[in-house]
Amino acid sequence: MTAVRVGTLATRRVGAALAAGRLNLHLGPFSTALQSHSAKVTRYFCDLYRDCLVTLNEDEIVDYTLRVGAPNLLRRFVRPQIVPDPGFHFPALPLPAHMAPLALEMGMNLTAALQCFRFVMFHAGVVAKNDNAVMIAAHSGGGKSTLTAAMMEAGYRLLSDEFAILHRSRPVLQPYPRPVSLKNASIDVVQAFAGNDAVSTRLEGTPKGTIAYRRARRADVEAMNQVAVPKLLIFPHFTDGRQPGVTQVEPADAAMRLVAGSPNYQVVGEAAFESTMAMFDSLACYEISYGNTEDSVRLVEDLFQETGA
Amino acid sequence: MKRAFFRAAVGLTALPENQLDLSRFLRWAAHDHILGQVAAAHVDEAGGKLKDVLENARIRSAHDRRMLTFEADRISRALLGSGIEPVLLKGGAYVAAGLRAGRGRRVSDIDILVEDQRLAETEVLLREAGWQGDSSTAGDYDQQYYRRWMHELPPMRHGTRRTLIDVHHRLLPRTARLQPRHDLMMAASVKLESTGLRAFSPMDRFIHSAIHICADGAFETVARSFIELYYLFGDLEADDRRRLIDRAAEVNALKPVASALWAVSHYFGSANAHAALRSMGVMKVGVALRFILRVVVRGGRLAPVARLALYVRSHYMRMPLAMLAKHLFSKAFKRGGQARATRSGG
Incomplete structure (x- = not known):
């Protein structure tokens, strides 16, 4: 069958396909066969992935398979739990069943992070304007996702909240526009400028605190095969109430920090080195500190202008 | 069905x-960690998503090969001058x-x-x-x-x-029912040009693989094991094939070799x-x-029971x-308590 957008299908049909393991998500460079019996996974998927393309059959060749379900038969019924199973042994923590969306998103991250070798993966949020990209490096508490979501409101398209996906043969980034993961206070911030409809219901009390997801927009999904050239690499530092500040980072230092957060750089090997070095040839690298979201967006926009992009 | 899969996997x-068979085949291969081997056996055939999947597997197995080559080099360097010449297994x-x-084999550790x-x-x-010492067995x-x-x-x-x-x-625990003559196999081992380490002779490689798979393992990845046996047997010269049974008797490994020959004959239709x-x-x-092996390979409802039987068998064989x-x-009990205390698992 030809691919259709999730939003054009009845929730019941998506649920049946998920239960039977016949639902294939085609997003960016990856196809993922999803399986789940959880109604919560179905509801979440129909909402947050509504603009994404899927096929409903089992004869599709896919990059990854992901099952999201109870860790065992007992936990399907008694104090039910849910856990992502990416098809290889991974010691993922079972979550209470109502945290199904988190289990799905964790599973989606795992499948790509640990099984993709066709691209060099870095842990970073990526947005782009006119196919020139800004990479926002991950750093615990740094505010990667909040800044990524804020840049979406400032007229940038979303490539990914989680992975900068670099081609091996040339320094361009491949989009993988999945929902942006928001934590704690940043949920209110993003909801205030993106609107209630753009953000999922909240999951309270997860291992990472309160979590909600911001949907990738239709335009982001439609541009999912349109690569972007990385121009700017940002290491964000959020401290409440702090005055905005910018520090330039030596490309070599920036490269080492970025590589340290790559799940597959060593495995891809020489091609990863070549492509990463080519990327850094035309990449401006900065650390920014800020105390509120408006400041961070302004800093990034100014630096983006300076790159001449 | 699965026999067709085995034959396709080795080319x-x-x-x-x-299309449906192909997608099932690829999911089976991914699950049994043999995608790299499939990709090595089918180099010119792929287009579209199939090409992506096989290319991805090739990059992965190229890394494993690099890692192994490098580690073998580090081992021979560590033992340099000691006169110890380990046999790579x-x-x-x-x-x-x-x-x-x-070719295309997934490797996670190195055995000597x-x-x-x-x-x-x-x-x-x-x-x-x-x-x-690794923390998981400390x-x-x-x-x-x-x-x-x-x-x-x-x-x-x-570190x-x-x-x-x-x-x-x-080759097997001191307590195992079967005690193969590793001393004879070591004596017949050959020097590897590339590393300064040694390897068993072609015949003994097949025999050791048979011992490892049929007398020690719990058949966790059946496809991977049988493909290995198929290639090792197929690489034997006619003369080695004739002497194989005598050699198996000599090193006290007749039973596992018989099981291995059955697997190669049954799943790959090897007349030899x-x-x-x-x-x-x-x-x-x-x-x-x-x-039991057939049930495990076929999969389905009885497969977990058959796998349990193989697990019990592997321990029965060991001690x-x-x-x-x-x-x-x-x-x-003891390790469970330790695992809880250190969260190291086990």
Whole structure:
């Protein structure tokens, strides 16, 4: 069958396909066969992935398979739990069943992070304007996702909240526009400028605190095969109430920090080195500190202008 | 169906043409960790998503090959001047010797065999070169268990590269029912040009693989194991094939070799393996084992039960029953307590 957008299908049909393991998500460079019996996974998927393309059959060749379900038969019924199973042994923590969306998103991250070798993966949020990209490096508490979501409101398209996906043969980034993961206070911030409809219901009390997801927009999904050239690499530092500040980072230092957060750089090997070095040839690298979201967006926009992009 | 999959996996036949079969085949191959081998056997056939999947597997297995080559080099460097010439076992040897069994193979650790009396010295030298006891088996019980009863040292992990090495001094645990003559096999081993390490002779490689798979393993990845046997058997010269059974008898490994020949003959339709099996005369492969293996390979509802049976069998083969009971008791209680305390798992 030809691919259709999730939003054009009845929730019941998506649920049946998920239960039977016949639902294939085609997003960016990856196809993922999803399986789940959880109604919560179905509801979440129909909402947050509504603009994404899927096929409903089992004869599709896919990059990854992901099952999201109870860790065992007992936990399907008694104090039910849910856990992502990416098809290889991974010691993922079972979550209470109502945290199904988190289990799905964790599973989606795992499948790509640990099984993709066709691209060099870095842990970073990526947005782009006119196919020139800004990479926002991950750093615990740094505010990667909040800044990524804020840049979406400032007229940038979303490539990914989680992975900068670099081609091996040339320094361009491949989009993988999945929902942006928001934590704690940043949920209110993003909801205030993106609107209630753009953000999922909240999951309270997860291992990472309160979590909600911001949907990738239709335009982001439609541009999912349109690569972007990385121009700017940002290491964000959020401290409440702090005055905005910018520090330039030596490309070599920036490269080492970025590589340290790559799940597959060593495995891809020489091609990863070549492509990463080519990327850094035309990449401006900065650390920014800020105390509120408006400041961070302004800093990034100014630096983006300076790159001449 | 599964037999067709085995044959396609080693390139005896083309990949399934029917789209549904092809997608099932690829999911089976991914699950059994043989995608890299499939990708190595089918280099020109792929387009579209199939190309993506196979290319991805190739990049992965190229890394494993690099890692193995490098680690083999580090091992021979660590032992340089000591006169210890370890035999590379399994995947390490297949890759170093450039065998078909090594093409595209997923490898996570490296196995070597040294003489019993040089074991302590080997351990010291490897420690000096940066390998340390792995935290998952650092507990007193595990350390004693390995050293007293097993055929290898507790696994050692390199401090910075995180690669894992298993140092063997025999092929099966000291307590195993079967005691193959590893001394004879070591004596017939050959030097590998590329590394300064050694490998078993082609015949002994097949015999060791049969021992490892049919007399020690719990058949966790059946497809991977049988493909390995198929390639190793297929690489034997006619002369070696004729002498194989005598050699198996000599090194005390007739039973596992019979099972291995059955697998190669049954799943890959190898006439040579069938003939070798026939020539063994009264030696028959256990009907029960064959049945259980077939169920595991086919999959389905009974497969978990069959896998449990193989797991129990692997332990039964490893040690006397009273000892097994004591070991399982200790594993369940002592190690469980340790795991809870250290969260190291086990």
